[in-house]
Amino acid sequence: MIERNTVILSPTPRGLRAAAGLLRAGELVAFPTETVYGLGADARSDGAVAGIYEAKGRPDFNPLIVHVESTDAAARIADLDGAMRRLADRFWPGALTLVLRRLPVSRLAERVTAGLDTVAVRVPAHPLAQGLLAAFGGPLAAPSANPSGRVSATTAAHVLDGLRGRISGVVDGGSCQVGVESSIVGIEAGTPVLLRPGGIPAEDIEAVLGQRLSRPSGNAITAPGLLQSHYAPSVAVRLDASAPAEGELWLGFGPGPEVTGLNLSLRADLHEAAANLFAHLRDLDARARREGAWGIAVAPIPRDGLGQALNDRLARAAAPRN
Numbered sequence: 001m002i003e004r005n006t007v008i009l010s011p012t013p014r015g016l017r018a019a020a021g022l023l024r025a026g027e028l029v030a031f032p033t034e035t036v037y038g039l040g041a042d043a044r045s046d047g048a049v050a051g052i053y054e055a056k057g058r059p060d061f062n063p064l065i066v067h068v069e070s071t072d073a074a075a076r077i078a079d080l081d082g083a084m085r086r087l088a089d090r091f092w093p094g095a096l097t098l099v100l101r102r103l104p105v106s107r108l109a110e111r112v113t114a115g116l117d118t119v120a121v122r123v124p125a126h127p128l129a130q131g132l133l134a135a136f137g138g139p140l141a142a143p144s145a146n147p148s149g150r151v152s153a154t155t156a157a158h159v160l161d162g163l164r165g166r167i168s169g170v171v172d173g174g175s176c177q178v179g180v181e182s183s184i185v186g187i188e189a190g191t192p193v194l195l196r197p198g199g200i201p202a203e204d205i206e207a208v209l210g211q212r213l214s215r216p217s218g219n220a221i222t223a224p225g226l227l228q229s230h231y232a233p234s235v236a237v238r239l240d241a242s243a244p245a246e247g248e249l250w251l252g253f254g255p256g257p258e259v260t261g262l263n264l265s266l267r268a269d270l271h272e273a274a275a276n277l278f279a280h281l282r283d284l285d286a287r288a289r290r291e292g293a294w295g296i297a298v299a300p301i302p303r304d305g306l307g308q309a310l311n312d313r314l315a316r317a318a319a320p321r322n
């Protein structure tokens with residue numbers, strides 16, 4: 001692929017106008033959302049969307065999330081009613097992605113949905129994401145702004161680490177508040193399904209639906225041994241550890257052993273832990289490589305609320321590598 005000069009754009013109206021200009025020219029620009037940084041491209045341009053798959057090294061059967069400014073804009077590209085409309089009304093703008101039937105009039109690039117008749121849609125809450133969507137004036141396809149299979153980016157520096165030279169710009173909006181990707185909900189055989197646990201706890205979604213979320217039936221990833229490797233640091237990751245072994249660095253949660261490493265949240269707060277997760281994994285990985293450690297041992301993390309998303313990301317980080 002062509003080597004690009006990646007510019008850092010300021011979080012100002014001027015920076016957003018420059019970002020929108022690049023996007024209109026079919027270029028790729030990363031931008032902050034409240035969950036993680038997204039790698040944006042014009043969702044109506046097959047060429048621009050193809051660039052996302054190339055820059056990330058993403059398999060082209062894995063569809064992208066389309067980001068729009070408002071629920072009204074979402075309803076122009078996808079069928080939004082019933083239970084899904086209730087979720088949109090309650091959680092948008094926010095860390096929820098809905099998989100909806102794609103409307104023929106949507107004019108989305110075929111490659112965004114990887115040929116499916118559904119489309120994943122999200123209205124992000126981050127003011128810079130909102131500002132960019134307004135300046136651009138259309139839907140933006142945006143997966144997480146990291147090379148495929150690696151740890152997601154929650155700062156502009158993380159984005160540059162993985163994608164410098166492969167994208168045209170990144171809007172520097174500091175750290176992402178939520179820190180894990182959006183929860184993804186779809187419908188299978190008339191029942192709402194949690195396709196990915198994320199920034200909105202499943203319990204909160206179920207409270208709005210008035211029913212339990214099912215788990216996906218197809219390519220279901222249930223047992224940790226079968227998990228597809230993703231979010232993978234370069235060193236090994238061991239979960240539910242009580243202390244680090246020789247040669248491991250420690251990733252703690254709550255008060256724990258006095259050892260070298262980092263803590264996701266000393267006061268055992270799941271929101272704080274989610275906001276720290278990807279940055280801490282990156283820091284420990286870099287440190288392990290510097291110091292010749294072979295792995296990262298992670299303390300147990302409760303499975304309620306945001307803990308479900310945290311455990312999901314960690315399980316994938318620990319999964320056998322391909």
Ligand code: TXA
Nearest residue numbers: 035037038063064065099118119120142143144181182
């Ligand atoms: O928080 C987030 O969701 C971030 C920010 C940037 O918005 N985006 C993100 O995108 O995490 P990505 O591409 O890393 O993950 C999108 C997930 C993928 O697992 C993909 O398979 C799934 O959404 N997906 C996209 N379209 C789908 C569809 N039509 N049906 C089922 N799953 C879909």
Ligand code: MG
Nearest residue numbers: 143144145152
């Ligand atoms: Mg991702």
